[in-house]
Amino acid sequence: MLGDSMESDELKRCHVCAGEVEAYMQAWCNWCGNLYHLNSRADLPGTDCGQVWINEEHLALEFACNVCLAPPAEPGSLDDVLDLVEAAAAAGMTPAALEALAEAGGVRHRRTAGGILLFRRGDLPGGVARRG
Template sequence: MPDALTCLVCLEPLTATTEAWCQQCGGSYHLNQRSDLPGKDCGDVWINEESMALEFSCNRCINTPAPGLDDILDLAEAAGVVGLSPAALAEAADGGQVAHRKTGAGTYLFVRQDLDTLTR
C-alpha cells in the first residue's frame, strides 16, 4: 500500500487493517476490520438485503448535506472541513488550488463541493 494513502474523511493515514473503499465516491476511508485491534471508523459497511452483498460507504457519502446555503462556507468553516489551518487554506485559494470568492471586505467564501479538490 502506498505511504501517501489517506482517509478522505479525516485526512489521516490509512493502514492495511483500517482501509476501505467507498462504493459511492471511490475514495478510501478508515474502517476498522479487526475487533482485536483499536481503530477508527470514518464510514460503514452493511449487507444489502436485496443483493446479499456487502456495501461500503464513507461518512461523507452517508451524511451528504442538503443543498442550499449550508454549502457556502467561510474560511474558518472550510478549513475545518478540509483539515487545514485557515492560513493554509487561504494560501491554497490564492494559489489557485481551490475555487473561491473573496468579498470586498476580504472574506473568503467557498462552495463545499469545490473543497473536494483539496481532499483527493
C-alpha cells in the same frame, strides 16, 4: 512492478478525516470510490469513518464513507426563502407579530421593491429547520 512499489510507499489518506489509513483499516466507498477508515479487526483500535452493511437484495456487502452517508448541507435554496405568511406559519406566529419583530430588528429579513417581506427559514425565531 515499479508502480506497485511506489504505490506501497505512498501514504494512504482517509477521504473523511485525512488521517493515515493502516492496511487493516482500509475500505473503499461504493458510492464515491474513495478510501476511508473502517476497522475490520476487533483486536486493534481504530475509529470508523464510514459503515459497511449487508445489502439484502443483492446479498453483498456495501461500503459507504461518512461523507456520502451524510453529505454536507447544500447552500440555501429557494425553498428556504419564505414570504411573511409562510414564515409566520413556520415560526408559529401571526403575520402581524412577525412583521413587528422584523421592523424592530429582531429577525433578519428583506423587503422587496414591491413591499413584500422575505425571510430565510433558518433566521426565523426558534431556528425553524428546513422541511424534508
